[in-house]
Amino acid sequence: MQTGQAEPLFRMEGISKRYGGVTALEDASLTLRAGRIHALLGENGAGKSTLIKVMSGVVAPDEGRMIFDGRDVSFASPAAANDAGIVCIFQELSLIPDLSVADNIIVSDPPMRFGMIDRATQRKLAEDALARAGASDIHPSALVKDLPLSRRQMVEIAKALARKPRILILDEATSALTAADVKKVIDVLKRLRDEGLALLYISHRMHEIAELADDCTVFRNGNYVATYKAGTKTDDEVVELMIGREYNHVFPPKPVRQVDQPPVLECQGLGWIGRLRDISFAVRPGEVVGLGGLDGQGQRELLLALFGVLRGTTGEVKVDGKPEMISSPSKARGAKCGMALIPEDRKTEGLMLPMTVRENLSFAALDRVSNAFGIIDTAKENALIDEMVKLLAIRTAGVDIPVGALSGGNQQKVVIAKWLMRQPRIILLNDPTRGIDVGTKQEIYQLLRRLADDGAAIIFYSTDYDELIGCCDRVLVLYDGEVKRELAGDEINVHNLIASALNISTAEAAARVGGRA
Amino acid sequence: MSEWRYWFAEQRGTLLALGIFILMFIVYTANHPAGFNANVVQTASNKGVLLAFIAMAQTLVVITAGIDLSVGMIFLLTNCLASWIVVGNPFETTLGVVGVLVVGALCGALNGAIVIYGRLQPIVATIATGAVYFGLALLLRPTPGGSVNEDLADALTSKLFGFMPASLMALIVIVLVVWVPFSRSVYGRAAYASGSSEVAAYMSGMPIKRGKFLAYTLGGLLAAIGGLFLTFFTYTGDAAYASGNAYTLFSIAAVVLGGVSLYGGKGSAIGAIFGAFAFRTIGDLLFVFDFDALWQPLFQGVVLLLAVSLGAFALFRVRNRLEWFG
Numbered sequence: 119m120q121t122g123q124a125e126p127l128f129r130m131e132g133i134s135k136r137y138g139g140v141t142a143l144e145d146a147s148l149t150l151r152a153g154r155i156h157a158l159l160g161e162n163g164a165g166k167s168t169l170i171k172v173m174s175g176v177v178a179p180d181e182g183r184m185i186f187d188g189r190d191v192s193f194a195s196p197a198a199a200n201d202a203g204i205v206c207i208f209q210e211l212s213l214i215p216d217l218s219v220a221d222n223i224i225v226s227d228p229p230m231r232f233g234m235i236d237r238a239t240q241r242k243l244a245e246d247a248l249a250r251a252g253a254s255d256i257h258p259s260a261l262v263k264d265l266p267l268s269r270r271q272m273v274e275i276a277k278a279l280a281r282k283p284r285i286l287i288l289d290e291a292t293s294a295l296t297a298a299d300v301k302k303v304i305d306v307l308k309r310l311r312d313e314g315l316a317l318l319y320i321s322h323r324m325h326e327i328a329e330l331a332d333d334c335t336v337f338r339n340g341n342y343v344a345t346y347k348a349g350t351k352t353d354d355e356v357v358e359l360m361i362g363r364e365y366n367h368v369f370p371p372k373p374v375r376q377v378d379q380p381p382v383l384e385c386q387g388l389g390w391i392g393r394l395r396d397i398s399f400a401v402r403p404g405e406v407v408g409l410g411g412l413d414g415q416g417q418r419e420l421l422l423a424l425f426g427v428l429r430g431t432t433g434e435v436k437v438d439g440k441p442e443m444i445s446s447p448s449k450a451r452g453a454k455c456g457m458a459l460i461p462e463d464r465k466t467e468g469l470m471l472p473m474t475v476r477e478n479l480s481f482a483a484l485d486r487v488s489n490a491f492g493i494i495d496t497a498k499e500n501a502l503i504d505e506m507v508k509l510l511a512i513r514t515a516g517v518d519i520p521v522g523a524l525s526g527g528n529q530q531k532v533v534i535a536k537w538l539m540r541q542p543r544i545i546l547l548n549d550p551t552r553g554i555d556v557g558t559k560q561e562i563y564q565l566l567r568r569l570a571d572d573g574a575a576i577i578f579y580s581t582d583y584d585e586l587i588g589c590c591d592r593v594l595v596l597y598d599g600e601v602k603r604e605l606a607g608d609e610i611n612v613h614n615l616i617a618s619a620l621n622i623s624t625a626e627a628a629a630r631v632g633g634r635a
Numbered sequence: 636m637s638e639w640r641y642w643f644a645e646q647r648g649t650l651l652a653l654g655i656f657i658l659m660f661i662v663y664t665a666n667h668p669a670g671f672n673a674n675v676v677q678t679a680s681n682k683g684v685l686l687a688f689i690a691m692a693q694t695l696v697v698i699t700a701g702i703d704l705s706v707g708m709i710f711l712l713t714n715c716l717a718s719w720i721v722v723g724n725p726f727e728t729t730l731g732v733v734g735v736l737v738v739g740a741l742c743g744a745l746n747g748a749i750v751i752y753g754r755l756q757p758i759v760a761t762i763a764t765g766a767v768y769f770g771l772a773l774l775l776r777p778t779p780g781g782s783v784n785e786d787l788a789d790a791l792t793s794k795l796f797g798f799m800p801a802s803l804m805a806l807i808v809i810v811l812v813v814w815v816p817f818s819r820s821v822y823g824r825a826a827y828a829s830g831s832s833e834v835a836a837y838m839s840g841m842p843i844k845r846g847k848f849l850a851y852t853l854g855g856l857l858a859a860i861g862g863l864f865l866t867f868f869t870y871t872g873d874a875a876y877a878s879g880n881a882y883t884l885f886s887i888a889a890v891v892l893g894g895v896s897l898y899g900g901k902g903s904a905i906g907a908i909f910g911a912f913a914f915r916t917i918g919d920l921l922f923v924f925d926f927d928a929l930w931q932p933l934f935q936g937v938v939l940l941l942a943v944s945l946g947a948f949a950l951f952r953v954r955n956r957l958e959w960f961g
Contacts, residue, residue, distance in 0.1 A: 176838070197840025212838040216831035216900035218645070221824060225839045234819040259641035277839075391954055422955070429954045446956070467957075 125188060127152045127316045128173075128204075128285055133182035135168050142168040143179070143340045150285060150316040155307065157331035157348070158320045161360050161412070161616055163581065165340035166320055170287050173318075174206035175199035186285075200226060203284035207274050207291045215263035220244035222262055223277045247280035248273075252302035267294045275303065279310075286310065287318045292326060293414070304330060322412045322597075324353065324622045336360060353622045361612045368560060369588030370567040372406075379403055380439060382575045383544050385424070387433035393419050395599045397433070401575040403543070406566060408590030408610075409579035411619045416599035417579040418462060421546045424577070425459040426450040437544070451482065451540060458482075458537035462548040468533040471522035475514055478521045478532055479503050483539035506535040511561060527558030534565070545569060547578045551585065563589055583615045597621045648894015649906035655892070655942065656913040663916055666923040673798045679912075679919065680800035681792055681868060685710075686911040687806055688861030689882050690889035691814065692743075694907040695854040697890055699847045700830035700899025701750060701757035705765030706858045707883030709742045711874055712772040713862025718781025718872025721863070728784040736859050742768055743855015747848040765883070772874040779873040788867035802864065806908070809860060814904045817853060822846040830899025888935070889914050892942045914938075 128150040135143040143165045150156050160166050171177045173184070175193030184191050186202060193199040199206075213222050220241050229239040244258040253272035262270060271294045278286060288307075292300050307317060307330060321327055327334070331348040336359040343359050351359075381400035388397040394416050401407050409417045423431050426444035434441055437455050444450045450457040461467035469478050480487065480499055487499040503517055510531040514524055521532055530550060537545070547566075551559045566589060570576050580586050586593050593605045595618040603618040617623070643650070660679070664671040689706050696703040713735050720731035742764070749760040791801050817823040825846025828836035836843050861882075866872065887897075893910025895902025917938055918931050926934075953959060 195840065196838050200840050208838065212835045214828040214831045214835050214839070214900070216896075217824070217828060218641075222839075225824075225828070225841060228821060228824070230821075234816055235821065235824065237819070257641060259638065259645075261641075261644065264644075422957070427956045429956060 126150060127187065129185045130169075130173065131183055131185075133169070133172055133179045133184075135172060135177065135179050141340050143172070146182070146337070146340070146342050148318075148335060148342070149345070150318060151333075152284075152316050153311055153314050154332040155311050155317040155319055155330050157327045157334045158318060158337065159327070159334055159356065159360065160337035160343075161583065161619070163339070164337040164360070166337055167289070168340070169337070170206055170289055170318065170320070173199070173285075174204055174287060197226070200281055200283075203282075204287070205278045205281050205283035205285070206287040206289065207278050208289055213262045213270055213274060213277070215261070217262060218258065219248075219256055219260050219262060219265070219273050220258035222273060223247050223258075223280050225277065226281060243280060244276070247276040250279050250306065251276040252306050253299075268296050268299055271295055272299060272303075275306070283315065285316045285318065287320075289320045290322065290414075292321060292323065300326065322415075322620060324356075324620050353617070357613060357616050357620075357622075360616055370564050372567075372591060373404075373571065381436075382438060383424075383577075384436040384439070385433070386436070388420070388423060388435065389432040390419060390423055390428050391430060393599050394423060394431070397599075397601055399594055399601065399604070401544070401577060403573045403575050404570050405592070406570050406576045406578055406590050408586040408593035409577065409596060410583070410586050410593045410605075410615050411596040411602075413581050415596040415619075417596055418548055419599070420596070421459060421548050421577065421579060424450070424546060425457060451542070456540075456543035458540060458542035458545050460534055460537060460545070460547045460550045462552070464529055464533045468536075469521050469529060472520050474518050475507075475512070475521050475524070475532060476503055476517040479506060479517070479536050479539060482536050486540065502539055506539055509538070510535045510565065525555070527554040530554050530558065530562070534562070538569075543574055545574050545576045547576065547580075549579055549581055552581065559585075583612055586615060587611060595619055646903075648896075648901070649903050649909065651942075652893040652906045652909035652913060656909045656916065659913055659916040659920060663919050663923055668923075673794060676798075677794055677800040679916070680803040682919075683912040683915045684802045684806050685861055685864055685868070686882065686885055686889055686915055687908045688809070688857050688864065689886040690893065690907040690911040691809075691904040692854040692857035692861070693886040693890045694893070694895050694902065694904040695817070695826070695850040695857070696746075696757065697887075697895050697897060698830050698899060698902065699826050699850050700833075701847075701851075702887070702897070703743075703746060703761050703851070703854055704758060704883055705742070705746060705761040705768055706854065706886055707879035707881070708765040708768035708772065709739055709855055709858035710862045710865065710882055711879040712742065712768045712775070713739045713859040714865045714869075715772040715775040715781070715872035715874055717863050717866040718783060719775065721783050721787070721866060723784065728787055731784075732863065735863055736856055739859020739862065740852050740856040743858070744848070744852040746855065747851025750851065751844050751847050765879075769874065769876060769879060772879075776872040776874045779871050779875075781872040783866045783870055785870065788870060791864070791867050805864070809857070810905065810908070813853060813857065817849070818903065822849045826850040827900055831901070885914060886911075888939050892939065 126149045131147050133143055133146045146165060146169055148169065158166050172179045175196045175198050191202060193202065223244040224240045229236040229243065241258050248254055248256055248258065251272055253276060256269055256273060262273060265273065271291065275291065292303055295303065304326065311317060319327065319330060333345060334348055335345045336343040338360060379402050381402045384400040386398050389395050397420060409420065411417060419428065422428050424435065426446045426449055435444060436442065442455060444455060449455065465471060484494065487502060488494045507517065512531045512535065513528050521529060524532065551562055566576055566578065578590060587610050590610060593610050593615065594601045595603045595605065595615065597619065602621055605614055664675060667675055669675055689710055692706045693703055716738055717731065717735045720734050721728055722731065746761055746764050749755050749764065750757050791805060793801050795801050795804055822842060822845055825836065825841040825843050826849065828841050829843040829847055833843060889911035890907045891897065892913055893902065893906030893908065895907055914935065917935050921928065921930055921934060
């Protein structure tokens with residue numbers, strides 16, 4: 119790339135990683151040089167997270183080699199990678215909530231005196247690290263759990279610096295920060311670059327990448343796509359590099375929308391402790407409305423807020439035109455609202471794995487199959503269960519085997535069937551097809567459309583852009599807890615979804631919305 | 636000033652337990668016919684230290700987000716063992732004491748190994764090992780009996796300098812040589828960290844397995860110290876099943892009173908010691924107010940409920956209801 123440049127500090131070649139049948143990384147490569155900031159780009163599921171997990175010793179690659187400082191390396195644990203000088207600031211925080219800030223920063227190798235941790239020296243080291251991270255306002259004796267999210271993130275950065283890394287990986291490390299902190303962090307990162315560190319920077323904020331990065335690498339579908347010098351490509355070209363998922367799903371046709379019906383669900387100025395901001399939209403019966411955007415922009419919180427799980431939400435939610443205070447899931451699913459939420463993690467929030475298919479199916483609908491004294495009418499229950507097993511084509515050896523014995527796809531069908539037993543009018547889905555096979559995905563797409571045709575209003579969060587394009591009548595794209603764009607009809611395409619997910623206005627997007635973004 | 640605020644926040648549970656104990660003890664001595672004197676303090680100390688040692692043992696395990704239902708049985712086993720081997724001349728007696736402590740530590744280490752390396756739930760593992768330890772105690776002492784070096788026993792249960800109860804002194808020494816170094820060591824911190832968030836501790840590269848193992852082992856050691864003192868007080872070994880179970884349950888109560896979180900990661904053995912003394916004082920209070928001893932369990936339950944309720948207020952601040960179940 120450049121003449122006379124020193125050997126790269128770190129190189130990975132031919133790295134592959136599979137989880138079961140799913141390929142997360144295929145023949146990936148990456149080169150990092152000392153004194154440069156390298157940005158990693160890609161949409162959801164592009165393989166960025168897996169790549170840095172491999173680099174930092176959290177997962178072992180199936181194939182490939184890593185060369186650090188001219189030597190082949192492999193890391194058995196995060197601690198081994200840290201010792202070698204590779205430190206990662208993860209998106210999910212690695213701080214221990216009940217320990218103090220100083221304890222957390224000097225967690226790996228505290229100063230010792232008489233065989234005990236020397237707290238005075240530790241405190242000084244922690245203060246130094248906080249100062250280097252530009253966060254001297256944080257008291258080293260404070261407990262981490264008492265700090266707000268943005269301060270914790272700064273502690274995380276100080277902790278990484280205290281380990282004296284040679285390669286520092288930042289995975290969405292600025293996503294929880296305030297604007298003032300972001301500026302400080304950017305200054306710190308530039309200083310570290312000048313001190314000769316190699317930095318790997320992952321962010322969904324394109325303007326931060328534009329300000330910081332020297333080199334950029336794009337990943338797509340677990341594959342390496344391209345590396346280029348920062349500033350040599352336009353935003354449009356970057357988006358084009360990120361597009362390119364193979365289309366292998368068949369989606370049911372979308373009917374012509376009926377706009378004359380009044381909305382069944384309306385949301386006005388919905389907010390929640392800064393994680394959701396001023397969200398307004400309406401859904402009519404028969405509509406499938408998608409939630410788009412990069413993972414973790416408030417989509418999950420929006421669904422939980424609608425379903426009555428979050429406390430202290432602001433704004434108004436109307437069902438059938440009437441304001442409703444939805445204060446718990448049992449109220450959300452009640453006759454007035456008629457909601458159902460298909461959760462993200464079926465193993466913890468959707469199913470009781472050791473219990474039978476029958477029991478799992480009946481949980482949410484017991485009041486519908488029991489008499490006035492709360493005694494379950496077995497005949498009624500069986501009839502309803504049979505109907506659901508047929509409707510969703512759940513492949514099971516019987517309804518009296520544990521649901522844990524079913525395949526992932528069939529488990530997900532049980533979760534959906536469990537809620538359909540209540541005949542909900544508003545169906546919220548939180549990434550329902552993650553980790554299930556292609557065949558079952560198709561069946562779920564068909565089912566969603568059929569439910570909509572029967573008059574249900576569907577809100578569908580998916581991290582897979584193809585699904586949003588194929589299934590949804592409209593898509594709300596979220597960014598930092600706000601609806602940044604609403605796409606409808608032909609506007610729902612990959613280019614628009616990615617561009618608005620990154621909150622950048624490309625030429626095409628700008629033309630369509632008349633420069634609003 | 637702000638320095639004090641953080642210290643206070645960190646020690647809140649311990650200070651609360653201290654406050655509860657002092658309040659109860661003042662009421663107790665004020666109403667005691669003999670008033671506040673060295674003998675009353677000595678009696679209270681000797682009654683309290685047994686539970687204090689067991690509560691310290693429980694604290695070490697609870698900090699790692701585990702629970703040890705075998706502490707009471709280690710206490711009985713070491714008591715029965717001591718009634719055989721802590722006898723004879725000073726040299727033999729010393730060997731006996733060391734032997735008792737080693738057996739206690741081994742019991743704790745076995746619990747730790749099963750929980751950490753066998754990946755069994757602490758509650759199940761320690762119910763099972765507790766039954767084993769009680770079985771061994773029963774084999775050692777099918778009926779109450781045995782003896783102990785009475786010179787040593789009397790020395791450790793009397794008063795020093797005419798006012799300081801020797802048992803209390805021993806407790807302080809144990810805190811200084813076992814608890815303080817542990818809580819300030821890398822392993823102690825790893826034990827706290829794994830109780831607070833095991834994933835974060837692993838991701839931070841802390842020695843969580845060794846930290847937890849050490850916590851269980853020292854827990855066994857402290858229970859054995861409790862067993863030794865029981866022998867010094869009673870001069871006999873007695874595999875009393877009900878007593879072992881009561882100590883296990885009371886140790887959990889004392890730990891909770893002392894501000895140690897059963898979810899792990901929070902609290903100190905010093906808080907648990909005050910919790911133990913407070914718990915013991917409830918019985919004494921009933922005595923000076925001429926209540927029937929039958930009221931004791933009921934009052935202990937009420938005090939425990941009140942103390943635990945104080946710690947539950949944080950739940951009102953939760954903004955995402957799913958966190959109630961986390």
